[in-house]
Amino acid sequence: MATLLTGALLALGMTADASAGAERVSRTLARPVMTQSQDSYNRDIRVHNQTGWTMTYFYAASAGTDDWGTDLLGSGTLAPGDSMVVTADNGSGACRYDFRAEFDNGEALRRNGINVCQVADYYFTR
Template sequence: MPSPARTLRLALIAVGASALLMGVSPVQSNDAFNRNVRVHNQTGWPMTHLQVSSGGNWGGDLLGTGTLSPGASMVVRMDDGSGACRYALRAQFDNGQTLQRDGVNACQVADYYFTR
């Protein structure tokens, strides 16, 4: 049986590969801001989809084929190359609930908590 650390590494590799297959661009804005945000699932429901938008189109599902369990977190790279700092996050959960949070400033926050 693989160790939990190995299982997590394999899951993260799969999520990264899924992002590449979905056409998520490795474009980076040309400024000094870090737009990596750790997203925490504090809802009590397994998160099945996570999307980010700087206005306009929603990006692909950042969870790929995985889920984000209640109490778990993952780092999300919100930089889409547009130079935007404010992003919307949209999460869908296994019970059919969808939560959208607008105006998340990825240039200023390091952690974002999804709560009910």
């Protein structure tokens, strides 16, 4: 029974310590899993904010469209000098995406035709 519990906890990224008759469960933080689409192209891209402004919204849309969809920052922001990994995969099979970033000072920057199937890092500059 203990082996089964230990195996289940490890599968969930957790460990158990049964010393002194008390069971303690701790969770370890895992690294983000990089995803790959069905066509085997990895569309994960690390976006670097090198503008000097705080990024408040970030969008990725298939190249040539103005349907920006959901803000990929969610409720967060991206401070100057910071970076984050986003997945640009809307299920269309497209590799070329347009990026739009909005900043706390009201500025908005758009970058067109980024090939997310070939580029692993994108640096947003002014």
